[in-house]
Amino acid sequence: MAGNTAERNYIISKKIDQFFIELASVFRFMKRFFVEVWFPPYEFREVLRQCYEIGVKSLPLISLTGFIVGIVFTNQSRPSLTEFGATSWLPALISIAIVRAMGPLVTALIAAGKVGSSIGAEIASMKVTEQIDAMEVSATNPFKYLVVTRVLASTFMIPLLVMYVDFVALMGAFINVHQNELTSLTTFFVEVFEALTFLDIFSSLIKSTVFGFTIGIVGCYKGYTSSKGTEGVGKAANAAVVMAMFLIFIEELLALQIVNFFRFN
């Protein structure tokens, strides 16, 4: 009888119900962000500090990754194009691949690993050590100071990082193409931009903004809602990375459909 009463507390199953409850919680968290972001006090200094932490400190790692991606992708694509004598299409192929997909995706995934986990762990540890409660007691809005600043910083910094990664990856590709095909820098970039459209650049920019927001909001949510205890910090960091990466792939898929709708209509 007690078991039947317990079963009646869930609509579908415990796990599925839990998923939707968490989803609703995420949306409430996002709603709070969009409300808080418009009202003062605006923590500009903290936003700048977070921009430095998220953007500038991630730059070396992300640039190196982008450079390697450019070289590797060029090298891996060459044999396929060589088979039908179209190596001159390498710059066009690389530019489309990097600007449309790989630049934003690689940047977002690296940032999700580095930034998402650090945000999740940082906020979770503050939660565990009751610093957030202390802030509330001292009349400081912890959501505004911790969440809004980090989400804004990641939303602004990821598109900028994507610009850097695109540039660095294309330079890596150029070095490889120049070594093998002796293509000049001018010819390479003329062919790169020949294959691109404004839609590619703006869709990449919008997509990376969404990725940045996702990384920030997921990291903050997982940290802000972590269970108490040191174990919760690790779980929050891990969950932030996993959830952010999963959502990034889902968003990439949706973005592709939307962009293709505009591209072919």
Added chain:
Amino acid sequence: MKSENKKSVIVGIFTLIGIVILVAGIMTLGGQQKKFVKSFRAKAVFDDVAGLQVGNNVWFSGVKIGTVRKINFYGDSQVEIEMNIEEKTRDFIRKDSKATISSDGLIGNKIIVIYGGTTQAPPIENDDRLVSVMPLDTDKMMETLQENNRNLVSITNDLKNLTGKISEGEGIIGAVLTDSLLADNFRNMLSNLENTTINSNKITSDLSSFASKMNQEGTLLDNLVKDTTVFKSLQATAKSLESTTKEASAAATNFNLASEKIKETDNALGMLLNDEQFAQYLKGTLENLESGTDRLDENLEALQHSWLLRRYFRRQAREQAAQEEN
């Protein structure tokens, strides 16, 4: 506090560089796609655009001058292409220029190619419609290629038969290749041909030397060509010949008149030739004259033997004999 400021500056520089990369990318892309240049519109209508898309390039004399702006259906099943073309190329594209669909490589993107146009036609204006030329249809090309293949098969079959017959010694060529006698004849023919060629060369050489001699000073042809006095002399001769010809013509006319007169009987000669009665009369007169002459001969003979003149005739005979002896 100093550290915070340093971070702010670094974030500012970081943001600035990111924005510069973005703006540079947009400007380069816009420049390549002629988005920021002043342009005008032109149109062309095709039956089939073969996969042409909005944004594809427009070429003129191998130079990219614009992009495809819009593709609309037109009429029953035709397609109207609207193009943005750089303003600075307007003077080079004439109203009678043509537009066709091509490809920027063997497997490249489709492009619109504008070509032709004469300087007599005025430059193109906004929203003008260019004459469209349908591109080569690959299906039709393949059909033609298939036809060519069939012809090639037929030709190679014929060639096979021909070479088979030649190798078996059939026909003239076969006989030439296999019959030694014919081969010798052919060789002789070639030898004769060679001799003929040598002779021809010699003749040509002679003609050349003859021509050079003719060009030497003092020769007839040289004088004819160069000497003005000879030419004047010839001119005078020609004039003289012309007057002689005129006189001969007049004489011939007179002769014709005389001949006409002779045919008539109102003059002595005409009567002599044409009047039969007069002819009979003249004939009778002549007969009488002949008989009269015979009688006169008899009379003179008789006179020689008369004693009055006999002495004179004897002396004359002696003088004649003496002259013959001397």
